[in-house]
Amino acid sequence: MGVLLKADKIFGGYSNKPVINNVSLEINQGDFLGIIGPNGGGKSTLLRLMSRAILPTKGKIILEGEDLRKINSREVARKIAFIPQLTLINFSFTVWEIVLMGRIPHLSRLKAEGKKDFSIAERALSLTDALHLKNRRIDELSAGELQRVIIAKALAQEPLLLFLDEPTSHLDIGHQVQTLDLLAELNQKNNLSIVIVLHDLNLAGEYCKKIILLNEGGIFEQGTPAQVLTYQNIESLYKTVVVVKDNPITLRPHVLLIPGNKKCKQE
Amino acid sequence: MDKILKRKIILLSAILVLAVILGILKGSVNLSFSELFSKENRQILNLRFVRVILAIVAASGLSICGIVLQAILRNPLAEPYLLGTSSGAGLGAVIALTLGVAVTYIPFAAFIGAILSTLLVYSISRERGKIGVQSLILSGVIVSIAFSAIILFLLSTSERQTLHGISWWLWGNLEVFDYKLLLIVSVIVALGIFTVYLFSQDLNAISIGEEEAIHLGVNVELVKKILLFLVSLITAAIISVCGIIGFVGLIIPHISRLVIGPNHKFLIPVSCILSSAFMLLCDSFARTLFSPSEIPIGVITAIVGAPIFIILLKKSEAR
Numbered sequence: 001m002g003v004l005l006k007a008d009k010i011f012g013g014y015s016n017k018p019v020i021n022n023v024s025l026e027i028n029q030g031d032f033l034g035i036i037g038p039n040g041g042g043k044s045t046l047l048r049l050m051s052r053a054i055l056p057t058k059g060k061i062i063l064e065g066e067d068l069r070k071i072n073s074r075e076v077a078r079k080i081a082f083i084p085q086l087t088l089i090n091f092s093f094t095v096w097e098i099v100l101m102g103r104i105p106h107l108s109r110l111k112a113e114g115k116k117d118f119s120i121a122e123r124a125l126s127l128t129d130a131l132h133l134k135n136r137r138i139d140e141l142s143a144g145e146l147q148r149v150i151i152a153k154a155l156a157q158e159p160l161l162l163f164l165d166e167p168t169s170h171l172d173i174g175h176q177v178q179t180l181d182l183l184a185e186l187n188q189k190n191n192l193s194i195v196i197v198l199h200d201l202n203l204a205g206e207y208c209k210k211i212i213l214l215n216e217g218g219i220f221e222q223g224t225p226a227q228v229l230t231y232q233n234i235e236s237l238y239k240t241v242v243v244v245k246d247n248p249i250t251l252r253p254h255v256l257l258i259p260g261n262k263k264c265k266q267e
Numbered sequence: 268m269d270k271i272l273k274r275k276i277i278l279l280s281a282i283l284v285l286a287v288i289l290g291i292l293k294g295s296v297n298l299s300f301s302e303l304f305s306k307e308n309r310q311i312l313n314l315r316f317v318r319v320i321l322a323i324v325a326a327s328g329l330s331i332c333g334i335v336l337q338a339i340l341r342n343p344l345a346e347p348y349l350l351g352t353s354s355g356a357g358l359g360a361v362i363a364l365t366l367g368v369a370v371t372y373i374p375f376a377a378f379i380g381a382i383l384s385t386l387l388v389y390s391i392s393r394e395r396g397k398i399g400v401q402s403l404i405l406s407g408v409i410v411s412i413a414f415s416a417i418i419l420f421l422l423s424t425s426e427r428q429t430l431h432g433i434s435w436w437l438w439g440n441l442e443v444f445d446y447k448l449l450l451i452v453s454v455i456v457a458l459g460i461f462t463v464y465l466f467s468q469d470l471n472a473i474s475i476g477e478e479e480a481i482h483l484g485v486n487v488e489l490v491k492k493i494l495l496f497l498v499s500l501i502t503a504a505i506i507s508v509c510g511i512i513g514f515v516g517l518i519i520p521h522i523s524r525l526v527i528g529p530n531h532k533f534l535i536p537v538s539c540i541l542s543s544a545f546m547l548l549c550d551s552f553a554r555t556l557f558s559p560s561e562i563p564i565g566v567i568t569a570i571v572g573a574p575i576f577i578i579l580l581k582k583s584e585a586r
Contacts, residue, residue, distance in 0.1 A: 015395065053481050077484030084482075089475045090341055091529035098475070104468055105484035112532075157483070 002029045004160055004193055005050060010059030012049045013217075018057060019045040021217040027161065027195060032187045034208030035197045036228075038237055042217040043197045044085075047163050050195070052076045064160070077105035081154035083164040087146065092137045095149050099125055102156025117156075124155035127190075128182060144175035151182065155192075162186070164196040168203065176200075180207045201255045205229050206247070213237065229253040275527060279540045286547035290319045293551050295558045317443040319547060320453065321508065325441070326515055326546035327539040328456040328505045330523070331463055332498045333516035334531070334538055338474040339491055340400050346517035347502040349407045350495070354414035355384020356506040357437060361421045374448055374507035381503030384410055389495065398491055400477075438563030439512035441550055452504045459501040460539065466490060467531035474529065514568040515542055518576050525579050545572070 005027040013019030019042045027033060027050075035043050048054050050061060052068050061068040063079060081102070089098070102124065103117040113121075125131040128148040133141065141149065147167065154162055164183070168176040184207055186192045198204040204211055205225040213221040213228050215237050221228050231244045234255060241258040292303065294315055303312055332347035340349075348354075359380020360373050368376060391406035392398055443449050463470075469490045472480035480487050519542040520534075527537045549567040556562060 051482060053478070072484075073481065073486055074484035077482060080482075082478075082482035084476070084478050087476065087479065090343070091338075091474050091524070093471075093475070093529050097471070097528075097530050101468075101472055101475070101483060104472055107468070109465055109468070 003027070004029055004031075004064060006062040007050060008060045008062070010049060010056040010061060012054060012056035012058075013042075013045055014054070019217050020049060020056075022059075023214075023217070023219055024059075025212065025219070025222070027193060029160075029193055030187070030191055031193045031195070032184070032207065032209040033193075033195045034204040034211040034225075035195065035214055036199075036201060036204050036211060037214035037220070041214045043214055044165050045217075046214065047082075047165055047195065047197055051080050051082050051163050053082070074105050077157060079159055080161045080163060081157040081159035083150055083154050083162070083167050085166045086170055087150050089138050092139045095125075095130065095133045095136050095138060095141070096121070098138055098149055099152045099156050102153040105157060120158065121152075121156045124152040125149075127155055127186065128152040143171055144178065147171065147175065147179055148182070151179070155186070159192070161193045161195065164194070166197050166199055169199060176203060183207070201229060201234065205253045205255070206250060225253050229255060231255075272527070272533065276537065276540070279526075279537060279544070283540050283544040283547075286544040286551075287319055287323075289551050290322065290547040291315045293555055295554045295561060297558070314443070317446065317449060318441050318550070321441050321443055321449055322546040322550050323543040324449075324453045324456050325505045325509050325512060326519070326542035327460060328501045329512065329516035330519040330538040330542035331460050331535060332502050333520040334523075334534060335463055335470065335494050335498050337520055338470045338531070339494060340404060341474065341476075342400075342404065343521070344517070345404070346513075347498065347505075348411070348511065348513070348516070349404065350499055350502070351384040351388040351407050351410035351414065352381040352499055352502040352506060353511045354411040354418065355387075356381040356503065357418050357511070358384070358414045361418050365421055365425050371445065374445070378503050378507040381506055382499060384414060385495075385499035385503070397488055398495070437511055439510040439565040439568075441509055441546075441553075441564055443508075445508075448508055452508045455504040456501050459497050459504075460535070463494065463497055464535050466494060467535060470494075470531040471529075474531075510565075512546075512565050512568060514565070514572045515546060518572045519545060522576065522579055525582075 003026050007023055007025050010023050011018050011021055023046060035046060037043055049056050052073060055069060063071070063076065068076065099121045100113055100117065103113055103121065107113065107117070122131065125134060128151050130145065130148040130152050133145055133149060138146065138149065168179055171179060180203060183194055183196070187194050196208070208225060211222065211225055211228040212219055213233060220237060221233055229244060231242050234242050234244070243256045243258060245254050245256060246252065247254045291312070292300065294311070296311065298308060298311065302308055329347050333345065336345035336347065336349060337343060356377040357380070359376040359378070363373055363376035388403070388406045388410045389398070391410070392402040394402070469480070469485050472483045472485045473487060473490065477487050519538055523534055523538040523541050526541070527533045546568070549571055550564055552571065553562045553564045553567045
């Protein structure tokens with residue numbers, strides 16, 4: 001398995017306040033990596049650093065053997081697609097127009113989309129089961145449909161890596177599972193490597209092959225879900241009492257909340 | 268889809284052609300067809316012809332600037348004068364008039380005023396090399412208010428003569444005084460629109476969000492800077508030759524989007540056609556409604572434009 005992206009002791013953030021402090025990690029081909037951690041821990045910032053939306057103040061990020069600083073954002077966009085938390089589109093583009101935008105990094109300024117781009121966009125829509133929405137307007141879609149279209153746009157970029165920043169936070173559990181099932185399928189069948197920031201620890205536990213637990217801009221723990229999602233880790237970072245049990249069907253770790261229980265902590 | 272698109276464009280072009288013919292045939296002086304093309308009226312024909320050209324140039328430029336700003340700022344209320352261009356141009360012209368500068372140089376003073384005020388707005392909103400969308404809108408509004416106050420102050424303290432010289436600025440006028448100036452402005456606007464068109468795909472990406480655009484490989488900050496520069500240049504050039512014509516740059520982008528959709532590849536050319544037709548029709552009204560006296564074109568664009576816009580908006584909501 002080849003290393004796709006490697007972060008080497010990176011620091012970075014916004015203006016003068018560094019958010020990420022000395023993080024090193026590797027993303028391999030076929031990974032399904034979850035990034036979890038308390039609010040303000042630097043999850044989104046780490047994702048934005050790795051996708052070159054912002055540049056690190058210190059350290060190096062290597063994408064397929066090349067320094068991320070030395071390649072331009074168009075080249076990055078051909079390799080990394082990014083799905084932000086919430087996509088609010090005020091203009092009534094059609095679904096087809098949105099998905100074709102995924103071809104922007106592959107097209108030179110004056111070139112219109114050709115047959116190849118159309119077939120890639122069509123394939124992306126059918127992979128996300130959204131081909132029937134093709135001629136609909138983007139502002140008419142439900143949240144779940146919109147999410148599938150946004151993923152189709154990302155797939156049209158033909159990326160090696162797909163980054164997602166809390167893509168399920170505004171979806172109901174049905175659509176959450178639908179979205180993550182789709183990602184798992186793309187990960188397995190299409191060998192798409194996925195890095196996903198998740199708030200929901202149980203979703204992370206169910207779907208991710210590997211998890212990084214981020215706290216105060218540094219890696220607190222990394223490994224398989226069972227290694228990372230222990231009650232000790234979660235209680236110490238989230239300052240709340242939990243019980244970790246295995247899901248009886250999938251045998252993956254499941255985090256159960258204990259409401260209003262401050263006393264247990266002192267025991 | 269493509270067939271419908273073609274039909275729409277053909278229909279709009281036909282309307283534009285009719286508007287051009289109307290603009291040439293109708294004027295404040297009523298002439299029959301044969302009279303108009305007779306030798307002794309060559310002068311009038313020429314004047315009407317350049318007036319049509321100015322209408323097309325001003326309308327296309329203003330609507331494209333509106334489109335660009337609405338996309339970059341993702342704000343439906345954005346319009347070409349938002350960046351302080353209009354008040355800057357007005358201030359430049361008023362100062363020049365107060366100082367007694369010859370009338371032929373007034374457009375130049377207005378152009379300089381427009382550019383300087385845009386630079387001011389831009390530098391206020393700039394933070395760490397980035398242009399914040401919200402701060403750009405706010406600083407534009409604030410500079411406009413301050414400059415308008417200075418304009419009013421200068422006008423209230425100066426003699427009447429100056430006041431009259433400036434009034435056409437504030438309301439807009441398509442009369443061509445200087446052919447050379449018209450030529451220069453037309454070239455600036457045409458090149459400007461062409462360059463904006465090269466950025467259609469970037470505009471599409473930015474209009475769905477800056478963050479999205481970045482991840483599609485668009486160099487958002489650079490594209491924004493280039494486009495803001497083009498917008499201020501085009502607006503300043505147009506203001507210098509025909510004053511402030513409101514509403515076209517705000518409303519035509521919206522109407523065009525309702526007609527053809529938000530894809531800038533089609534939106535930009537369609538807006539040029541639609542805004543030109545709209546401007547020519549408004550100008551015909553302006554010249555003929557109370558002929559021989561002329562109503563300022565800005566008044567007509569607002570009065571005609573508002574109901575059209577409301578009807579289209581209601582129709583699109585009902586869909």
